[in-house]
Amino acid sequence: MSAEPANLELREVPGPSALGGGRHRFFELLWLMSVTEFKRTFFGTVLGYVWSLMRPLLLFAVLLVVFTRIIKIGGSTPHYEVLLLFNIVLFGLFQEGTGGAVASVVGQEGIVRKTQFPRLVIPLSVVLTALFTLGLNMIIVFVFMIAFGVTPMWTWLLFPVILLPFLVLTCALAMLLSALNVRFRDVAIIWIVIATALNYATPIIYPLSILENDPTLRHLLMANPLTPIFQQAHIWMIGSAETESVWAAAGGPLPLIVAAAIYVGVCVAGVWVFNREAPRIAEQL
Amino acid sequence: MIAPATASAATSSSVAGFFARIAPLTPVTYPSLLTTHAPPQVAIEVSGVEKTFRIPTQRVDSLKERLTTFSQPGYRELHALRDLTFEVERGEFFGIVGRNGSGKSTLLKILASIYAADAGRVRMAGRLAPFIELGVGFNNELTARENVELNGVMMGLTRRDARSRLDAVLEFAELEEFVDLKLKNYSSGMLVRLAFSMMIQSDAEILLIDEVLAVGDASFQQKCADVFHEIRDSPRTVVFVTHDMSAVEQYCHRAMLLHDGGIRAFGPADEVARSYLRLNFEQAPGEGDADMGGMADITLLDVWLENGQGERITNVEKGSELRFGASFEAHRHVDGPSFGFAFDNADGVEVTGFGVSLAEGAPDAVEPGQRIRLGGEIENRLEPGRYVTKCWVHREHNIVNLVLHSPHVLDFVVYGKEGAGVVSLDHEIDATVEAGASADDGAGVEGQR
Numbered sequence: 001m002s003a004e005p006a007n008l009e010l011r012e013v014p015g016p017s018a019l020g021g022g023r024h025r026f027f028e029l030l031w032l033m034s035v036t037e038f039k040r041t042f043f044g045t046v047l048g049y050v051w052s053l054m055r056p057l058l059l060f061a062v063l064l065v066v067f068t069r070i071i072k073i074g075g076s077t078p079h080y081e082v083l084l085l086f087n088i089v090l091f092g093l094f095q096e097g098t099g100g101a102v103a104s105v106v107g108q109e110g111i112v113r114k115t116q117f118p119r120l121v122i123p124l125s126v127v128l129t130a131l132f133t134l135g136l137n138m139i140i141v142f143v144f145m146i147a148f149g150v151t152p153m154w155t156w157l158l159f160p161v162i163l164l165p166f167l168v169l170t171c172a173l174a175m176l177l178s179a180l181n182v183r184f185r186d187v188a189i190i191w192i193v194i195a196t197a198l199n200y201a202t203p204i205i206y207p208l209s210i211l212e213n214d215p216t217l218r219h220l221l222m223a224n225p226l227t228p229i230f231q232q233a234h235i236w237m238i239g240s241a242e243t244e245s246v247w248a249a250a251g252g253p254l255p256l257i258v259a260a261a262i263y264v265g266v267c268v269a270g271v272w273v274f275n276r277e278a279p280r281i282a283e284q285l
Numbered sequence: 286m287i288a289p290a291t292a293s294a295a296t297s298s299s300v301a302g303f304f305a306r307i308a309p310l311t312p313v314t315y316p317s318l319l320t321t322h323a324p325p326q327v328a329i330e331v332s333g334v335e336k337t338f339r340i341p342t343q344r345v346d347s348l349k350e351r352l353t354t355f356s357q358p359g360y361r362e363l364h365a366l367r368d369l370t371f372e373v374e375r376g377e378f379f380g381i382v383g384r385n386g387s388g389k390s391t392l393l394k395i396l397a398s399i400y401a402a403d404a405g406r407v408r409m410a411g412r413l414a415p416f417i418e419l420g421v422g423f424n425n426e427l428t429a430r431e432n433v434e435l436n437g438v439m440m441g442l443t444r445r446d447a448r449s450r451l452d453a454v455l456e457f458a459e460l461e462e463f464v465d466l467k468l469k470n471y472s473s474g475m476l477v478r479l480a481f482s483m484m485i486q487s488d489a490e491i492l493l494i495d496e497v498l499a500v501g502d503a504s505f506q507q508k509c510a511d512v513f514h515e516i517r518d519s520p521r522t523v524v525f526v527t528h529d530m531s532a533v534e535q536y537c538h539r540a541m542l543l544h545d546g547g548i549r550a551f552g553p554a555d556e557v558a559r560s561y562l563r564l565n566f567e568q569a570p571g572e573g574d575a576d577m578g579g580m581a582d583i584t585l586l587d588v589w590l591e592n593g594q595g596e597r598i599t600n601v602e603k604g605s606e607l608r609f610g611a612s613f614e615a616h617r618h619v620d621g622p623s624f625g626f627a628f629d630n631a632d633g634v635e636v637t638g639f640g641v642s643l644a645e646g647a648p649d650a651v652e653p654g655q656r657i658r659l660g661g662e663i664e665n666r667l668e669p670g671r672y673v674t675k676c677w678v679h680r681e682h683n684i685v686n687l688v689l690h691s692p693h694v695l696d697f698v699v700y701g702k703e704g705a706g707v708v709s710l711d712h713e714i715d716a717t718v719e720a721g722a723s724a725d726d727g728a729g730v731e732g733q734r
Binding site: 010013032184186 | 349406
């Protein structure tokens with residue numbers, strides 16, 4: 001031992017945790033895992049990006065035909081087609097983020113059980129990958145918006161403001177579901193049903209304005225925390241003078257208070273449950 | 286049993302080490318009785334660590350079951366580690382041995398921050414890189430280049446560091462040409478080389494290694510052995526978990542034998558290796574893995590394989606000269622002892638075995654305290670793979686009178702070109718075209734030997 005390195009302090013080993021291994025490493029891993037997954041889906045195949053655009057575009061085409069030619073759900077909503085595409089793309093973040101995260105920790109069993117790994121990276125990298133996808137898809141959305149004659153508005157710049165609370169909610173649910181799924185393996189199956197229900201309980205394929213004659217249902221929908229987010233996004237991105245404000249649609253503070261309570265509840269539960277489960281996840285797999 | 290004394294000695298020397306650390310500039314006089322050179326620094330300090338697993342008697346793993354079952358599910362407690370205290374010094378190659386279920390994997394996972402300890406604490410000096418299994422976290426869809434970066438970051442390097450290490454990793458693994466090949470196109474041997482190379486190149490102060498020797502072909506194994514010797518003499522600390530006692534004796538400075546979640550032996554590697562073998566061989570006949578404490582009339586002290594040069598080996602090249610050795614000790618008078626060994630392959634098939642009795646000309650009995658030594662050559666016809674050696678002893682040359690039976694006394698690996706089946710037999714088979722059956726006759730084809 002000729003070149004003796006400097007004395008090293010004995011430091012307590014904290015054990016496994018959600019953020020274990022230092023903040024720097026956490027973010028590097030999060031970034032690297034998301035980018036890797038993103039590259040794999042978009043550039044791994046021959047058609048790459050085009051291929052993954054096909055899915056939302058095909059869905060959009062089908063829905064467009066169904067809801068503008070057959071059911072005419074859009075009513076008199078201006079730029080209904082673009083709104084539909086925008087909503088599908090935006091909800092894609094939620095669907096991909098939560099749906100992918102549910103089974104993520106169980107799926108990465110090898111890593112969780114055999115390496116020292118900040119557990120939180122696993123569900124969050126799924127959400128971050130979904131966010132990258134959203135970013136790419138938004139380019140298409142803007143192309144369509146211009147093509148369909150939506151006049152550019154300064155409120156487009158507010159998109160990140162509406163995206164942030166949406167992203168936080170998605171992350172919280174990703175944490176909650178991925179941790180719960182380790183203990184109860186049927187959470188993933190149950191979540192598919194709930195996610196589909198949420199898809200219809202949020203004004204995605206229909207504009208909120210078609211519920212003009214049913215205020216009770218409209219107020220009920222506003223209690224879903226996703227509804228105010230989507231409604232506000234509608235106003236800022238494609239809205240016209242007739243688009244109802246969130247406040248007017250809620251018809252009073254109560255639905256919004258319920259929505260806020262659910263929102264905060266989910267966020268707190270996500271952080272709390274994940275933190276509590278993180279040290280024991282390896283043992284339960 | 287030896288542990289308490291050794292552990293307390295280690296603690297007292299670490300007190301000196303502690304003061305040396307907090308006041309490095311103050312000249313400190315050490316009691317000359319204890320240390321003639323600088324006191325060792327502690328790299329890993331484990332104190333009072335406990336781990337209990339609660340094994341549900343009825344497993345509830347769905348929400349549906351949880352909501353429809355009213356009674357609280359019962360638990361059975363499994364004490365994997367009981368009040369474990371020990372220290373590993375800086376620069377040490379430290380072995381942890383023990384039978385399956387002794388708690389060594391649990392300890393390793395607590396050291397690696399994969400499991401949380403229920404009580405006690407673990408302290409470490411420096412960064413730790415765990416290698417519980419080679420190639421964990423490798424992504425088959427990515428190239429070697431991307432995997433080296435990802436894995437490096439997982440091991441705690443920064444991305445830049447991980448990238449700068451790429452060349453060294455690939456060079457050691459001899460995979461420079463395949464840097465941009467996706468791992469799914471790698472052979473298993475290439476994967477193992479890449480993974481081992483990653484481990485060697487991580488610059489963590491403490492390495493945690495769980496049985497990863499015996500990988501790759503002969504030349505790569507030699508390279509790995511060289512690296513282990515190099516690490517052994519470097520200031521890096523290694524905690525090495527294995528079943529292979531010859532590896533413990535070869536590389537480890539000190540070792541620890543775990544049994545039932547506690548320390549059974551602690552000290553110099555060869556002593557601990559012997560304790561492990563004794564523990565394994567002490568099993569009374571028919572008791573399986575249960576440790577009955579009682580001692581058989583004859584116990585196995587040691588068993589080993591040698592190559593043609595008389596060096597002990599654990600990896601045997603297919604078809605090479607193979608010598609076998611074992612030594613027994615008698616604790617009571619035993620008439621007509623016979624000693625048997627058999628080799629099981631990885632599928633649990635008993636491939637071959639042999640039994641020997643004492644040489645003629647001497648009394649056919651052993652007395653308490655006498656030692657019996659077995660040695661000689663074995664015709665090496667084993668196919669490549671992992672083998673487990675079983676051992677038994679009978680009295681009066683009768684297989685009914687079992688004195689000792691140990692199902693697992695020695696592991697070894699045979700490497701080389703794989704043939705068909707479980708043994709390779711010499712053959713002299715000719716293939717000839719029968720005369721008269723066809724127009725062009727007489728062209729005999731000599732069979733390959």
